[in-house]
Amino acid sequence: MRNTMRTIVKIFFFGLVISASAFAQKLQSSPTPAVEGPAFDLSAGYTYLSMPIPSAGSVNFNGVDFNGNIGLSSRWGATLDSSYLYAADVLSTKHQGYVLSVRTGPVFYPIAHRNTRVFVHALVGASLVDGAVPITANEDFHGWLFRPSYAFGGGVEHPVSPQLGIRVIGDYVRTEFYDAAGAVQPQNNLQLSVNFVFRLKERPRKSSSQLW
Amino acid sequence: MRSFKNSVLLLLVSATIAVVAENPNLSPALSFDQTVDRVVERERGFVVTMKRMHPLAETYIQNLREDSDHNVNPVSDEYFLGRIDLNNGVRDATFEGQHQGFMYHVAKPFSSALEYKFLPQGFAQMVVLDPDFQKNNYRFTFVRREFLGEARCIVIDVQPAKKAKDGSFTGRIWVEDRDFNIVRFNGTYSGHSAYTHYLHFDSWRFNLQPDVWLPSYIYVEESGTKRSSPMFHDLFLKAQTRLWGYDPEQLNRNEEFTQIKVDNSVDDHPVAKDNSPVEAQRMWERMAEDNAIDHLQKIGVLAPAGSVDKVLQTVVDNLIITNKLQIEPDVRCRVLLTLPLESFTIGHTIVISRGLLDVLPDEASLAMVLAHELGHIVLGHHIDTQLAFNDRLFFADTTTFQHLHFELDPAEEQAADNKAIELLADSPYKDKLVNAGLFLKAIHDRAPVLTNLIRPRMGNAMTSEKTPRMAALFNSAPTLEKQRIDQIAALPLGSRIKVDPWSNQLAMMNAKPVALVSAREKMPFEVTPFFPVLTYNQTERMLVAQGSSAHP
Numbered sequence: 001m002r003n004t005m006r007t008i009v010k011i012f013f014f015g016l017v018i019s020a021s022a023f024a025q026k027l028q029s030s031p032t033p034a035v036e037g038p039a040f041d042l043s044a045g046y047t048y049l050s051m052p053i054p055s056a057g058s059v060n061f062n063g064v065d066f067n068g069n070i071g072l073s074s075r076w077g078a079t080l081d082s083s084y085l086y087a088a089d090v091l092s093t094k095h096q097g098y099v100l101s102v103r104t105g106p107v108f109y110p111i112a113h114r115n116t117r118v119f120v121h122a123l124v125g126a127s128l129v130d131g132a133v134p135i136t137a138n139e140d141f142h143g144w145l146f147r148p149s150y151a152f153g154g155g156v157e158h159p160v161s162p163q164l165g166i167r168v169i170g171d172y173v174r175t176e177f178y179d180a181a182g183a184v185q186p187q188n189n190l191q192l193s194v195n196f197v198f199r200l201k202e203r204p205r206k207s208s209s210q211l212w
Numbered sequence: 213m214r215s216f217k218n219s220v221l222l223l224l225v226s227a228t229i230a231v232v233a234e235n236p237n238l239s240p241a242l243s244f245d246q247t248v249d250r251v252v253e254r255e256r257g258f259v260v261t262m263k264r265m266h267p268l269a270e271t272y273i274q275n276l277r278e279d280s281d282h283n284v285n286p287v288s289d290e291y292f293l294g295r296i297d298l299n300n301g302v303r304d305a306t307f308e309g310q311h312q313g314f315m316y317h318v319a320k321p322f323s324s325a326l327e328y329k330f331l332p333q334g335f336a337q338m339v340v341l342d343p344d345f346q347k348n349n350y351r352f353t354f355v356r357r358e359f360l361g362e363a364r365c366i367v368i369d370v371q372p373a374k375k376a377k378d379g380s381f382t383g384r385i386w387v388e389d390r391d392f393n394i395v396r397f398n399g400t401y402s403g404h405s406a407y408t409h410y411l412h413f414d415s416w417r418f419n420l421q422p423d424v425w426l427p428s429y430i431y432v433e434e435s436g437t438k439r440s441s442p443m444f445h446d447l448f449l450k451a452q453t454r455l456w457g458y459d460p461e462q463l464n465r466n467e468e469f470t471q472i473k474v475d476n477s478v479d480d481h482p483v484a485k486d487n488s489p490v491e492a493q494r495m496w497e498r499m500a501e502d503n504a505i506d507h508l509q510k511i512g513v514l515a516p517a518g519s520v521d522k523v524l525q526t527v528v529d530n531l532i533i534t535n536k537l538q539i540e541p542d543v544r545c546r547v548l549l550t551l552p553l554e555s556f557t558i559g560h561t562i563v564i565s566r567g568l569l570d571v572l573p574d575e576a577s578l579a580m581v582l583a584h585e586l587g588h589i590v591l592g593h594h595i596d597t598q599l600a601f602n603d604r605l606f607f608a609d610t611t612t613f614q615h616l617h618f619e620l621d622p623a624e625e626q627a628a629d630n631k632a633i634e635l636l637a638d639s640p641y642k643d644k645l646v647n648a649g650l651f652l653k654a655i656h657d658r659a660p661v662l663t664n665l666i667r668p669r670m671g672n673a674m675t676s677e678k679t680p681r682m683a684a685l686f687n688s689a690p691t692l693e694k695q696r697i698d699q700i701a702a703l704p705l706g707s708r709i710k711v712d713p714w715s716n717q718l719a720m721m722n723a724k725p726v727a728l729v730s731a732r733e734k735m736p737f738e739v740t741p742f743f744p745v746l747t748y749n750q751t752e753r754m755l756v757a758q759g760s761s762a763h764p
Contacts, residue, residue: 030379031343031401033408034334034432035447038327071407112408113378 038199039071043167045195049085049099051187054179056134061085061099065193067167069107077107081123081151083193087131093140095132099175102126103151120154127175129187135180145184147176157197165197247366248352250392251385255345258393261424262340263298267458267713268512271335272551272665272705273432273451274739286738291664292332293550295609296339296455328409328447335453338413339427341370341381341397349376355384361745363388363395363419370399378403379410388746393417393425395746409447416742419749420458420714427455428713429742450739452705456549456713457512498541500599501559504616505546511609512716514563515547520709520718524564527579531586534639543589545582547718549711552664553655555581556618556671557588559595563618566709566718567665568674571702571737576644577651580636580682587631593624619672625681633684647701648682649689654701656680657692658737665737695731702736710744 047065052058063085071077082102090097103125111118127149132142153171160166173189242250270293274286342349355367365386372380383399395417401410413432417425432451487495508514515521524545532539544561548554551567562585572578596618598604607615620628636642656675659666666674680686693699710721728734 030377030403031337031340031410032331032333034331034337034411035409036329036331036407039407113403117407 036073037071039069039077041069041165041197041199043067043069043195043197045167045193047083047085047191047193049083049173049189049191051099051131051175051177051189053091053131053133053177053187054185056091056180059087059090059097059131061087061097063098065169065195067195069197075109075112077109077119078104079107079121079123080104081125083191090132090142091134091140093132093134093142095140095142097129097131099130100128101149101151101173101175103149116156116158118154118156120152122150122152123171124148124150127173129175129177131177133178133180141178141180141182143178145177147184149173149175151191153191155193159197159199163199165199167193167195167197169193169195244352244354247387247392248347248368251368251387251394252345252347254392255341255394258425259298259340259343259345262426265426265458266295266297266460267426267455268549269294269296269332269336269339269453269455270549270551271330271332271451271453272739273330273449274662276448276450278448283732285661286658287661289662289664290330291552292330292335294332294336295457296336298340298343334411335430335432335451337401338415338430338432338453339455341385341394341415349373349380357389358386360386360388360396361747363390363746363748365389365395370397372402376402388425390748391423393419393423395419395425411447411449411451414741416744416746418713418744418746420712422749424749426458426713429454429744431739431741433741452739452742454551454711454713456711456716458714459716494541496600497559497595497597500595500597501561503599503602503605504558504618505561507605508548508612508616509716511612513549513612515549515566515711515716515718517546518717518719520547520569520720521545523720524562524578524582527575528562528582528586530641531579531583531635531639535635537590539589543586547709548670549716549718550669551705552669553666553674554668554671555585555674556620556668557585557593557595558618560589562586562589563671566711567705570705570708571651572708573647573651573700573703574644576641577648579639579641580632580645580648580651580685583632583635583639584628584682586635587628588620588624590635591624591627591631593620593628613669617670619668619670625672629682629684632682645685646689649685649687650692650699650701652680652682652686653689653692654736656686662737694734697728697731697734700734700736704735704738704740706740706742 044064044066047063049061049063050058051061063083065081065083067082068080069077070079080102081104083099085099087097089095103123105121105123107119107121109117109119125148126146128144128146130142130144132140134140151171151173153169155167155169157165157167169192171191171193173191175187175189176184177187179185271291273290275288275290276284277287278284349372351371351373353369353371355369358365358367363386366389368385368387369383370385371382379401380403381397381399382402383397385394385398386396387393388395396415398414400412403410411432411434413430415427416429418428420426420428430453432449432453434447434449505514509516521544524547528543528545531537532543539560541560546561546563547569548563548565550565552565553568553571555562555564555568557563562582564581564585568581569578572581599616604615636645641648652675655666659675668674675681690699692701708721709718711718
């Protein structure tokens with residue numbers, strides 16, 4: 001599993017380099033837009049997380065994802081992401097589990113074609129993981145752990161109306177939880193989200209001398 | 213009779229052939245396809261030429277709103293001044309203003325989050341139709357022939373081909389038919405997104421040097437897109453970009469060094485005279501004044517001395533003579549090439565901006581502005597003599613407005629106002645000051661929304677929220693009636709002065725007076741479209757004229 005994740009990380013960075021190079025070429029030939037923004041949106045949607053527990057299998061969490069996104073330029077933005085994921089029966093232990101995360105970080109848009117944008121992001125924050133690990137057939141360990149976590153991934157967003165859009169996100173998420181021996185172990189998770197994006201209406205313009 | 217007609221026809225044909233043979237500028241008939249080839253070739257040459265040029269570009273944007281009575285009024289504005297560099301894409305080194313605190317720099321990246329953010333480079337971009345103009349990327353359709361001033365043009369619709377990249381130009385081009393230069397293009401760039409917008413623009417080029425057509429004016433207008441479009445925007449604005457300062461000699465005066473002329477090496481002054489302390493002080497102040505003036509002219513912000521200065525000088529002389537003033541050294545007048553409405557003094561030099569000259573309704577209003585500045589001079593308000601040391605002018609052009617400011621304190625402004633009222637009372641303008649008062653009211657009325665137009669860059673503000681300038685004139689003026697056609701308190705931008713984008717020389721516009729049809733056409737302080745009369749370069753015309761006279 002660890003090797004798989006390493007491969008995913010390598011592919012991700014390779015893709016980032018390739019798309020950044022393509023973006024640089026595109027920048028040279030495309031005219032600079034005269035106006036940017038407004039680029040602040042809120043999104044909410046369904047999210048799924050697959051959490052592997054070493055030597056015990058993997059747990060499937062389902063939940064909701066909330067996201068605030070701000071555009072800093074045509075290619076860069078920042079995001080604040082929070083999610084709550086829930087599993088009713090963790091690895092048949094009869095224990096419920098949840099993952100509550102809050103992360104923030106930069107967003108880069110390597111490709112923007114018409115109104116569709118592809119993005120990649122790298123987020124850092126913290127996660128509260130509540131779960132259980134079976135020790136024997138009749139015995140299990142359950143508890144919670146609040147530790148730093150990070151995520152990187154990307155996705156696609158496409159507006160369907162001036163104020164509404166859809167965003168699909170795939171992330172590698174790194175959290176920590178106990179193993180069967182009670183030791184804290186890193187976890188390599190995969191999270192997928194489908195969000196509805198609500199673009200806020202433009203704030204009434206006031207006379208501004210700030211841009212001078 | 214028939215033979216006579218044939219003879220005349222033959223003569224005409226022969227004469228035409230002779231003229232074409234003698235004048236290579238008249239091209240033989242080309243097919244439309246060949247014409248497009250020539251246009252593309254010239255346009256690619258233009259991009260190469262532009263990469264060597266670094267003109268100043270000034271963009272002024274007025275955001276508009278339509279009220280319930282369908283009157284469209286400006287509600288806010290923005291202003292950029294920068295130097296264009298087309299190498300490695302379009303870059304625009306923006307001049308930085310004063311008084312930018314720490315929080316400005318912290319908040320700047322977030323300015324596009326909640327509202328539209330205008331990008332100076334995006335407006336500068338409109339000087340180029342397509343940095344990589346290729347015939348294969350576009351569909352060209354002949355429309356008609358049309359004169360734009362002296363230039364006979366071929367009008368062509370240009371649309372991106374199906375597989376053309378985003379950002380391709382789509383619109384109409386005007387090509388002068390002597391050398392196939394694009395002299396005007398009108399349209400937009402294709403492929404904007406929900407977050408980035410290309411605007412509609414009308415870009416004009418002038419024949420500034422023989423066979424060289426360079427961007428001079430751009431007018432931008434946008435009034436939103438359909439709400440059903442996912443790329444909907446509700447931008448409602450008018451903007452203008454003016455370019456000037458193409459002449460590289462303005463920035464690099466080395467050739468003056470190579471043209472030293474010594475007319476007479478003998479000092480023919482009658483008797484050497486020592487300078488008294490008072491004279492020395494005046495000379496010192498004049499040196500500081502000259503250094504500042506020279507610097508502003510060198511970086512292209514101040515126009516070279518010219519005919520418009522003489523108009524201002526005449527008004528100042530009227531004030532000086534009728535008030536029997538003795539001012540040493542002489543008062544001079546110069547014009548800033550920039551748009552924001554401001555006037556100030558540098559020692560005994562009165563500086564007034566092009567934008568302010570444009571909007572003043574009459575000579576008496578000009579006299580009011582000049583009288584205020586003359587008041588500073590008469591009252592002996594100080595000049596910063598630090599500028600007598602030339603090293604204080606060694607800074608980047610773009611930081612000029614941070615280093616050079618000539619504003620005076622409110623008490624001095626008030627004193628100059630009072631003095632100006634005195635000067636005007638004894639002047640030929642004393643009975644014509646109604647419009648001057650109305651102008652002050654109009655500027656006070658628009659000040660809350662047109663902050664960037666009315667905010668000075670180097671001098672004092674024309675008005676403030678609490679106290680308008682020249683309160684006596686302000687209060688004595690009649691009420692501002694926006695619906696009255698015959699009450700002209702201020703003119704639209706670009707009403708009086710035209711700039712030669714190559715030499716930065718100014719001239720008064722030669723437009724005929726137009727009777728207004730409705731109050732909507734008053735447009736005080738507003739951006740309007742450009743319709744310049746294109747002419748072929750004078751140098752070229754002179755050469756042609758000389759050539760003709762050599763071969764009668």
